[in-house]
Amino acid sequence: MTAIKQDFADITAFIYEIEKLKQVERRIKPKGLSRYENSAEHSWHIALLAQSLMPYAENPVDPLRVVTMLLIHDIVEIDTGDKFAYVAEHDDFENEHQAAKRIFGLLPDPMASTYLSMWEEFEAAKSHDAQFAKAIDRLMPVLQNLNNGCQSWLEHGITVEQVLKKNAGVAKASEALWMHVTDLVKQKAQEVGVPLS
Amino acid sequence: MTAIKQDFADITAFIYEIEKLKQVERRIKPKGLSRYENSAEHSWHIALLAQSLMPYAENPVDPLRVVTMLLIHDIVEIDTGDKFAYVAEHDDFENEHQAAKRIFGLLPDPMASTYLSMWEEFEAAKSHDAQFAKAIDRLMPVLQNLNNGCQSWLEHGITVEQVLKKNAGVAKASEALWMHVTDLVKQKAQEVGVPLS
Numbered sequence: 001m002t003a004i005k006q007d008f009a010d011i012t013a014f015i016y017e018i019e020k021l022k023q024v025e026r027r028i029k030p031k032g033l034s035r036y037e038n039s040a041e042h043s044w045h046i047a048l049l050a051q052s053l054m055p056y057a058e059n060p061v062d063p064l065r066v067v068t069m070l071l072i073h074d075i076v077e078i079d080t081g082d083k084f085a086y087v088a089e090h091d092d093f094e095n096e097h098q099a100a101k102r103i104f105g106l107l108p109d110p111m112a113s114t115y116l117s118m119w120e121e122f123e124a125a126k127s128h129d130a131q132f133a134k135a136i137d138r139l140m141p142v143l144q145n146l147n148n149g150c151q152s153w154l155e156h157g158i159t160v161e162q163v164l165k166k167n168a169g170v171a172k173a174s175e176a177l178w179m180h181v182t183d184l185v186k187q188k189a190q191e192v193g194v195p196l197s
Numbered sequence: 198m199t200a201i202k203q204d205f206a207d208i209t210a211f212i213y214e215i216e217k218l219k220q221v222e223r224r225i226k227p228k229g230l231s232r233y234e235n236s237a238e239h240s241w242h243i244a245l246l247a248q249s250l251m252p253y254a255e256n257p258v259d260p261l262r263v264v265t266m267l268l269i270h271d272i273v274e275i276d277t278g279d280k281f282a283y284v285a286e287h288d289d290f291e292n293e294h295q296a297a298k299r300i301f302g303l304l305p306d307p308m309a310s311t312y313l314s315m316w317e318e319f320e321a322a323k324s325h326d327a328q329f330a331k332a333i334d335r336l337m338p339v340l341q342n343l344n345n346g347c348q349s350w351l352e353h354g355i356t357v358e359q360v361l362k363k364n365a366g367v368a369k370a371s372e373a374l375w376m377h378v379t380d381l382v383k384q385k386a387q388e389v390g391v392p393l394s
Binding site for chain 2: 068
């Protein structure tokens with residue numbers, strides 16, 4: 001009982017800390033809302049996109065590992081803020097790594113080290129699980145732009161060329177899927193006036 | 198390629214539809230925010246609470262099934278709205294079941310039927326996975342109240358007696374945990390003036 005009390009205190013400290021992710025704003029507005037999306041609801045949404053697209057993955061992936069990576073990958077933004085994909089250079093890895101150590105470190109082991117190593121695996125994007133998870137994280141804002149009149153691309157002056165270059169990693173989940181999405185992006189961009197380059 | 202195009206159209210229809218969960222308001226405010234929580238970010242939060250508490254489950258559970266149940270269980274609220282635990286009678290099952298059929302039915306099979314049967318399993322709360330998932334869903338607002346000065350209990354005139362009765366199912370995840378939480382609730386309630394009964 002003493003053990004469960006201490007572990008429970010650590011786990012609730014983690015749960016209370018990560019609630020702050022509900023305050024981290026992204027650059028995209030969910031369709032039908034005038035406010036920006038936050039990183040917590042985004043993490044929920046991509047976990048379900050991942051599950052839905054897993055049957056089409058080019059390489060077999062472990063569903064639980066992929067979903068867990070997606071649920072935890074943005075937690076570091078509590079310390080570092082959301083980075084807009086088209087602006088951020090990945091020189092921010094060290095700060096994010098520190099944040100991951102601090103926040104996952106609130107948990108008892110082995111959970112703390114499991115989450116930290118999954119976060120590192122996601123960032124490194126070398127395993128099939130991490131590549132698939134990253135592809136899904138990239139695909140989601142593309143889908144949301146297709147669905148909301150390309151709000152975040154228009155708002156930030158992003159071109160079709162940038163979209164296709166920045167998100168080309170989606171092909172690592174499925175080449176056929178990415179080719180199809182590429183066509184959809186070009187069509188929609190023409191409709192709503194997103195410049196080609 | 199034609200098959201992936203059709204499936205992808207169905208999957209994106211589902212993904213666009215469930216984005217509406219970001220608009221469904223609950224009665225609790227995340228600590229530090231003046232707005233109410235939405236059901237999408239809540240679903241993310243409980244998926245991680247579930248993973249963190251799984252090692253303490255009284256009966257062994259399947260992590261992927263529990264997490265998936267928690268990620269999808271509130272989606273029906275897109276049609277029916279969030280029901281405050283202390284008000285809702287469960288005569289709403291038929292409407293929620295219809296919503297589940299409509300929304301999961303947007304997906305290609307077998308995903309549509311898998312999600313629907315997981316949703317039904319969660320509602321029935323007979324399997325260990327469903328009982329654990331439900332316990333987590335119940336535990337989260339208790340924790341949030343412990344962390345935010347009992348905001349939703351005070352705002353809605355909820356008593357300690359109601360809290361302990363309504364959430365007694367948490368004991369199905371872990372008896373020791375629920376006993377400990379019961380103590381924490383009584384302490385905090387006294388501190389902030391939540392009446393005993």
